[in-house]
Amino acid sequence: MIVPVLLALSSAVAVPPAEPAVSLADVDQAIRAGRIEQAQLMIGRAIGAGAKGTQVDVILAELAEAQGKDEEALVRYRRLLMVAPDDASLSERAGIAALKLGKKYSRSVRSEKFTGAMLVPLSGCPWAAKCFAVAMT
Numbered sequence: 001m002i003v004p005v006l007l008a009l010s011s012a013v014a015v016p017p018a019e020p021a022v023s024l025a026d027v028d029q030a031i032r033a034g035r036i037e038q039a040q041l042m043i044g045r046a047i048g049a050g051a052k053g054t055q056v057d058v059i060l061a062e063l064a065e066a067q068g069k070d071e072e073a074l075v076r077y078r079r080l081l082m083v084a085p086d087d088a089s090l091s092e093r094a095g096i097a098a099l100k101l102g103k104k105y106s107r108s109v110r111s112e113k114f115t116g117a118m119l120v121p122l123s124g125c126p127w128a129a130k131c132f133a134v135a136m137t
Helices: 002-012 024-032 036-048 054-066 070-083 088-100
Strands: 117-121 132-136
Touching (some): 024 054, 036 054, 054 088, 070 088
Antiparallel strands (some): 117 132
16 A cells, blocks of 8 residues: 555655756857847757757857857957858958958958958848948958
């Protein structure tokens, strides 16, 4: 009689279910929606669960930019550009972070030389006066 009661109690004190795996796409969506604190928690869990690689690095750069940490974002984007120097999206984001910092972003990542740069308006931008990317020349 006591054994069935103990078994029932032991099954009632079950281990809570593990948290679901964090999708990096969900973290990216949280950043884009302005849910920065949620994105921080999610990326922390993802990294704790072993997520790594370029996609994580891009999200960390986007998170830094969303937090207003433009210097950190610029450093992260530059590191990413060393791996993927022809990635126009990364170059655009690095240029925007540099412009926010009041810096000229005209360094050619591949050659480590300074070259000319040209500001190019981005299409569909709601704040056209500030919405420029840097085109490498």
